[in-house]
Amino acid sequence: MDKFRMMFQFLQSNQESFMNGICGIMALASAQMYSVFEFSCPCMPEYNYAYSMGLLFVPPVWFFLLGFVMNNNVSVLAEEWRRPTGSRHKDPTILRYMFCSITQRSLIAPAVWLSVTLMHGKSFLCAFSTSLDIDRLGNFSVFSGISELERVKLLARIPCEDEVYFEQHKEIRMVATRYMKCISQTCGWMLLLMMTFTAFLIRGIRPCFTQAAFLKTKYWSHYIDIERKMFDETCKEHAKSFAKVCIHQYFESISGEMRSIHHNRTYGSEDGENGRELGDEEKLMGIRAQEDMNKVLWNWHTSKPALALRKDKVDLQSNGTLKGYANGEANVLLNGHTSDVEKKEWAVYYSKV
Amino acid sequence: MERLKLVLQYFQSNSESISNGICIILALVSVKLYTSFDFNCPCLPQYNRLYSLGVMLVPPIILFFLGMLVNRHTGVMMDEWLRPEGQRSKNPAVVKFLFSAMLQRAMLAPMVWILVTLLDGKILICAFSVSVDPHLFSGFPNNTGLDVIKIMAMVPCKDNIFGHSSFRKAVTRYVRCYSQAVGWSILLFFIVLGSLARLIKPFFDDHARFLQTRYWSNYLDVEQKMFDETCVLHARDFARKCVVQFFEEMREDSVPMLDRPYFSVSTKDDWDCEDEDRLHGVTRQEQMDKLLDKWFCSKPQLDVRRIANRPRLCPGCSKRSLSSEV
Numbered sequence: 264m265d266k267f268r269m270m271f272q273f274l275q276s277n278q279e280s281f282m283n284g285i286c287g288i289m290a291l292a293s294a295q296m297y298s299v300f301e302f303s304c305p306c307m308p309e310y311n312y313a314y315s316m317g318l319l320f321v322p323p324v325w326f327f328l329l330g331f332v333m334n335n336n337v338s339v340l341a342e343e344w345r346r347p348t349g350s351r352h353k354d355p356t357i358l359r360y361m362f363c364s365i366t367q368r369s370l371i372a373p374a375v376w377l378s379v380t381l382m383h384g385k386s387f388l389c390a391f392s393t394s395l396d397i398d399r400l401g402n403f404s405v406f407s408g409i410s411e412l413e414r415v416k417l418l419a420r421i422p423c424e425d426e427v428y429f430e431q432h433k434e435i436r437m438v439a440t441r442y443m444k445c446i447s448q449t450c451g452w453m454l455l456l457m458m459t460f461t462a463f464l465i466r467g468i469r470p471c472f473t474q475a476a477f478l479k480t481k482y483w484s485h486y487i488d489i490e491r492k493m494f495d496e497t498c499k500e501h502a503k504s505f506a507k508v509c510i511h512q513y514f515e516s517i518s519g520e521m522r523s524i525h526h527n528r529t530y531g532s533e534d535g536e537n538g539r540e541l542g543d544e545e546k547l548m549g550i551r552a553q554e555d556m557n558k559v560l561w562n563w564h565t566s567k568p569a570l571a572l573r574k575d576k577v578d579l580q581s582n583g584t585l586k587g588y589a590n591g592e593a594n595v596l597l598n599g600h601t602s603d604v605e606k607k608e609w610a611v612y613y614s615k616v
Numbered sequence: 617m618e619r620l621k622l623v624l625q626y627f628q629s630n631s632e633s634i635s636n637g638i639c640i641i642l643a644l645v646s647v648k649l650y651t652s653f654d655f656n657c658p659c660l661p662q663y664n665r666l667y668s669l670g671v672m673l674v675p676p677i678i679l680f681f682l683g684m685l686v687n688r689h690t691g692v693m694m695d696e697w698l699r700p701e702g703q704r705s706k707n708p709a710v711v712k713f714l715f716s717a718m719l720q721r722a723m724l725a726p727m728v729w730i731l732v733t734l735l736d737g738k739i740l741i742c743a744f745s746v747s748v749d750p751h752l753f754s755g756f757p758n759n760t761g762l763d764v765i766k767i768m769a770m771v772p773c774k775d776n777i778f779g780h781s782s783f784r785k786a787v788t789r790y791v792r793c794y795s796q797a798v799g800w801s802i803l804l805f806f807i808v809l810g811s812l813a814r815l816i817k818p819f820f821d822d823h824a825r826f827l828q829t830r831y832w833s834n835y836l837d838v839e840q841k842m843f844d845e846t847c848v849l850h851a852r853d854f855a856r857k858c859v860v861q862f863f864e865e866m867r868e869d870s871v872p873m874l875d876r877p878y879f880s881v882s883t884k885d886d887w888d889c890e891d892e893d894r895l896h897g898v899t900r901q902e903q904m905d906k907l908l909d910k911w912f913c914s915k916p917q918l919d920v921r922r923i924a925n926r927p928r929l930c931p932g933c934s935k936r937s938l939s940s941e942v
Contacts, residue, residue: 384656441659441773442663452670455678463685467690470698471694474698474699478908486855490858493852493855493856493858548864549867555866559862568862570901572857
């Protein structure tokens with residue numbers, strides 16, 4: 264249990280390793296599903312091929328789509344693709360990068376299924392037993408002097424082990440199995456070689472062409488993901504503070520008394536972890552009404568803000584920290600130190616006006 | 617559990633041991649792959665050799681490419697090799713060092729596969745059973761109508777024509793003996809080669825230069841990791857401030873803005889003196905794009921005197937630094 268928890272914690276440490284973890288789990292699930300699944304060839308000329316090829320190709324498609332479903336980045340990609348431009352330009356290279364990385368991860372589980380199926384060889388035997396040139400594999404008397412239709416039917420029965428249909432069945436089955444398995448495994452190894460070589464080329468050759476642009480797209484696609492998370496977190500905090508203030512207001516309106524909301528705050532070392540919690544009023548960031556909040560949520564999609572922090576805001580904050588500490592005077596900035604409690608109250612009171 | 621954590625911590629302590637760890641894991645994967653692979657000799661004269669040599673040689677190639685793919689140093693090496701010179705001169709010795717280290721690590725898993733193959737013997741039996749002279753052994757099945765080559769090709773398979781005769785087992789043992797001898801010889805050869813190389817290298821190599829090359833190649837790896845981490849932290853901060861700014865802008869739209877103080881929302885872990893430093897003054901998309909462009913096209917000089925001598929101002933040490941300013 265402890266091992267699982269440690270692994271889980273490690274995987275959740277960042278988004279990429281979480282997605283890699285999901286990818287690995289799906290690959291294992293794919294291999295496990297194959298070993299649990301009981302392949303049973305229909306042994307009829309009309310259905311052999313369809314059944315085997317279906318089993319070879321349909322689960323990979325399913326795993327591929329499942330990979331898309333389980334990947335969080337798909338909704339991020341869709342949102343980024345569909346949003347109106349607003350004050351932030353859309354960069355198609357970022358969309359392409361995100362799509363490529365999602366696709367690469369989703370391709371692993373199908374590749375595992377295909378490899379395992381081909382290495383096992385049963386599906387090839389079932390599919391191609393009717394096209395076997397049995398005379399090349401050995402002299403089997405049961406195939407001499409029969410009509411073409413009978414021959415095909417006999418060949419189609421080869422993959423099934425249940426009954427002995429003809430006296431040389433076991434021997435023919437062994438020879439045919441070995442032959443088809445050999446071909447199937449060759450195909451499997453070739454597939455693995457091709458995939459590894461392609462991945463190696465992409466990873467090795469890409470830096471020759473687009474390294475600078477690659478750094479940019481990697482950064483901004485990660486940024487989009489993180490920004491979405493930050494927005495969700497901020498909304499949650501806002502909702503909490505909104506609710507608290509709303510309830511407080513309601514109680515006040517019933518009781519008819521005005522009580523300062525400041526007394527509910529936690530100061531410095533008395534409560535809270537490190538005394539830097541802001542009050543609920545501040546967490547509202549001035550958004551106090553339903554219409555305002557609706558506007559925030561609406562504009563977040565229809566008109567995302569430009570990627571430019573206000574310089575005055577950044578300067579003010581850094582200056583404020585330095586000044587507030589060095590001079591000990593009242594400052595525009597709230598910084599949660601216990602010595603600045605009175606300044607905080609003044610600043611908040613000001614905002615209410 | 618504790619032991620596993622210690623082992624993991626040791627391997628993660630520096631980039632070289634991470635690469636070594638990955639290399640060893642790949643070698644173990646190679647062994648596991650061999651044991652779980654169901655080797656199936658076709659027992660047909662035209663296909664035996666092709667199939668066997670294919671199984672002996674194609675997986676090593678796959679493992680080699682895989683070894684180069686999962687190695688971080690591949691990216692570092694390509695980056696250092698392809699970047700324009702910019703303000704930092706290029707050192708070809710570092711690229712060569714990284715390349716040879718990467719190659720050596722990538723060769724381990726393929727070698728393990730080939731050795732395991734030879735020591736096990738199945739594959740060579742399948743490949744070379746047709747070349748064995750059947751008259752060396754007794755019990756050759758004469759009564760079947762097949763020719764010699766076809767019969768010898770069937771030796772690797774537990775077929776009916778041999779029944780319980782000891783002929784098959786004898787041939788198998790014979791070929792396996794050769795196969796294991798070849799395997800052990802190759803292993804011995806590589807170990808001797810490796811030891812000789814280790815012993816003789818100091819006589820031919822400039823150790824001082826080697827120390828420099830090793831340092832700078834490790835530095836490049838660490839620098840790239842640090843850059844990625846800094847970018848991640850920067851993105852996080854940028855996003856947080858962008859979101860807060862967005863909320864505040866909505867407020868300003870509805871209420872006329874007087875000379876109001878700016879409020880900032882900070883969560884518990886946010887308000888250190890280093891908080892502003894995480895943005896490092898990069899607050900716009902164009903600035904960030906330029907930064908990322910320049911990181912590749914014109915890497916900075918290896919000279920940190922400017923920032924090392926900058927006075928630090930933070931609550932913990934500000935008293936010290938303020939007094940030093942006076």
